[in-house]
Amino acid sequence: MAATGLYSCFDFCLRSEISLNELSPAPEPASRPLVEVRLGPVPEVLPGAQRPYGGIQAAGDAVLLTVRDTARYLVRGGREILVDPFPHAAERNVRLFLLGSALGILVHQRGLLPLHANAVVAGGGAYAFAGHSGAGKSTLAAHFARRGYEVLCDDVCVVGFDEAGVPLAWPGLPRLKLWADAAAAFGHDSASLDRAVEGLDKYHVPLAPTGEQRPVPLRRLYLLARTAGGEAPTIRRVTGQQAMTAVMQQTYRNQYLGPMGLAADHFRLCAALLARIEVYEARRDWGYEVFAREAELLESHISRGP
Amino acid sequence: MATTHSGGGRVKGTDIVVRNDAELLTTVVDGELIGMSIEQGACYGLNGIGTRIWDLLAAPRAVDGLVEQLTAEYEVEAADCLDEVLAFVEQLRAEGLVRVSAG
Numbered sequence: 001m002a003a004t005g006l007y008s009c010f011d012f013c014l015r016s017e018i019s020l021n022e023l024s025p026a027p028e029p030a031s032r033p034l035v036e037v038r039l040g041p042v043p044e045v046l047p048g049a050q051r052p053y054g055g056i057q058a059a060g061d062a063v064l065l066t067v068r069d070t071a072r073y074l075v076r077g078g079r080e081i082l083v084d085p086f087p088h089a090a091e092r093n094v095r096l097f098l099l100g101s102a103l104g105i106l107v108h109q110r111g112l113l114p115l116h117a118n119a120v121v122a123g124g125g126a127y128a129f130a131g132h133s134g135a136g137k138s139t140l141a142a143h144f145a146r147r148g149y150e151v152l153c154d155d156v157c158v159v160g161f162d163e164a165g166v167p168l169a170w171p172g173l174p175r176l177k178l179w180a181d182a183a184a185a186f187g188h189d190s191a192s193l194d195r196a197v198e199g200l201d202k203y204h205v206p207l208a209p210t211g212e213q214r215p216v217p218l219r220r221l222y223l224l225a226r227t228a229g230g231e232a233p234t235i236r237r238v239t240g241q242q243a244m245t246a247v248m249q250q251t252y253r254n255q256y257l258g259p260m261g262l263a264a265d266h267f268r269l270c271a272a273l274l275a276r277i278e279v280y281e282a283r284r285d286w287g288y289e290v291f292a293r294e295a296e297l298l299e300s301h302i303s304r305g306p
Numbered sequence: 307m308a309t310t311h312s313g314g315g316r317v318k319g320t321d322i323v324v325r326n327d328a329e330l331l332t333t334v335v336d337g338e339l340i341g342m343s344i345e346q347g348a349c350y351g352l353n354g355i356g357t358r359i360w361d362l363l364a365a366p367r368a369v370d371g372l373v374e375q376l377t378a379e380y381e382v383e384a385a386d387c388l389d390e391v392l393a394f395v396e397q398l399r400a401e402g403l404v405r406v407s408a409g
Binding site: 239240241242243244245248257258263264267268271274275 | 331333335336337338340342344347349350351
């Protein structure tokens with residue numbers, strides 16, 4: 001029997017047989033719902049599931065995720081994740097997919113809305129930044145961290161709603177994922193950092209722990225895009241169907257929603273979010289040489305009211 | 307007995323249009339009606355007149371009836387309106403959002 005650790009994770013706690021140093025330890029006894037992470041055998045085929053789709057099989061409240069050479073994960077009812085690592089799997093990768101796709105499935109099961117975005121806190125509100133891989137999300141977050149802002153989450157911003165319908169962004173994993181060159185640009189030596197993925201030049205840069213795991217009302221979502229060469233950077237409001245499409249596209253692991261039977265619920269969550277937040281598209285220039293100027297533009301936009 | 311058009315048949319003015327409510331979720335964002343087809347997972351934004359047509363289809367209606375109502379509400383020639391409504395209904399049918407049967 002493996003030792004168990006108790007960790008804070010969004011609006012719940014993880015009790016895990018796998019050590020998860022990426023997360024903040026939770027106070028004991030846990031005051032939030034417990035989600036169990038166990039090691040154990042997971043079948044190759046989930047009984048009653050339709051054909052595998054997007055790497056998952058879904059049946060009832062269970063989802064089976066298979067990651068080649070790494071592990072099988074069985075995620076049930078938003079309450080537990082059973083992990084069955086393949087022989088010779090890299091432990092780092094087992095944790096990577098546990099805290100990535102498997103946790104993403106669990107979050108969907110719990111009725112939360114995970115956005116592929118990071119978020120910073122300013123004036124008591126959270127501001128999220130989304131964009132395709134390589135759009136500079138993490139580099140931007142590192143900039144905000146250096147400027148003294150609290151970085152709420154990197155990569156995935158998990159949003160829940162309070163009784164009044166206010167969208168709340170939860171603190172995520174207290175680290176940034178940066179490519180070696182970006183880490184170096186912010187004064188980190190990659191030799192002293194933890195590699196994010198085996199064989200990739202991408203590293204975890206720890207963030208100052210935020211202490212209490214409290215959610216922050218989400219105010220805006222910025223969609224990061226690139227200017228066509230030489231154009232001036234612009235920030236413009238996006239509304240209606242465009243905003244809806246953006247939020248649906250920026251939902252983390254949205255390819256699982258159909259097979260999980262959650263497409264309709266997801267549509268309602270996106271509509272509830274858009275009733276309360278503003279969406280902007282921020283077109284920026286590229287490259288480290290102009291980065292500071294671009295980041296300052298966003299920083300001043302955040303500090304201005306609507 | 308009314309027959310349902312096969313996919314190939316063109317929609318006619320006398321045809322009855324029936325909304326497939328089970329297929330479409332709707333919501334309003336920033337004053338814009340947005341629909342999502344559950345089957346296709348795609349998101350649609352309906353403009354002002356599209357929203358009005360969708361509302362009018364709360365009860366099954368003939369295409370001609372839609373045109374009559376819309377020409378009374380909007381400044382549009384009946385012939386142009388019919389062309390546009392037919393195209394719109396074709397589109398809704400292609401997306402599986404309505405069924406069309408001979409009137």
